[in-house]
Amino acid sequence: MQSDQVIRALGALAQEHRLAAFRLLIQAGAEGIPAGVLAERIGVPPSSMSFHLAQLANAGLVSQRRESRSIIYAADYAAMGGLMAYLTENCCGGVPCDDPAACIPPSIMETAL
């Protein structure tokens, strides 16, 4: 994952309605949720929801599939994992570490999680 795409992903998540939508999708799993249902649950008009979903899709954070008249969105867990990996990469001075909990000072980590 390159910084360019990371910035788009972070930017996509850095918005109230999109963060809400993404979290609903994370919880919904592979089944996904139709655009209209997301709009209703979040409380924004369909055209606004469509705009936000396009941002998430462009960032690669969600996938979309048509099912009859509905377009169903689902979270892309791989992209999510990639984003997290990028953010913790080099978290202890350039030395790669698989376990952020061990990399980030434990005493500080306790209060964080």
Added chain:
Amino acid sequence: MQSDQVIRALGALAQEHRLAAFRLLIQAGAEGIPAGVLAERIGVPPSSMSFHLAQLANAGLVSQRRESRSIIYAADYAAMGGLMAYLTENCCGGVPCDDPAACIPPSIMETAL
């Protein structure tokens, strides 16, 4: 960590120069880096760097301390951990899980990390 602060943190990181600065600080550790050095390394004028550092500080992602004439910035690992925790929270349908690798479908996780 509440969604409001999460959005500010994500927004703070969703910008080329700020992401670059934060990564330098993550690698620098507790020692930190003076504002002027960051500006020079990233290639932006001091006033621009100051603006961006203020965003990061406002989001709680960095701390600042004065040392003689310099103001030295350092990454806040706790905030970083909190952000990651929020993003993976509920990642498998509302059931809390400490290990995102086990929560996010392993087969998908492989291609991501």
Added chain:
DNA sequence: CCAATAATTCAATAAAATTCGAAATATCGA
């Protein structure tokens, strides 16, 4: 105190993101 250094704040501008009604597109059921 004064000149030099380090950063920030201010202000004005430029660029990007958000909002949402109205119009357009796609799909289904009868």
Added chain:
DNA sequence: TCGATATTTCGAATTTTATTGAATTATTGG
């Protein structure tokens, strides 16, 4: 094919962000 449903695209107004030179604040050494 027609009408209803589900979404997206378009367009235009609004709001938020980003950029930087110039002025301001803080600190040090002489």
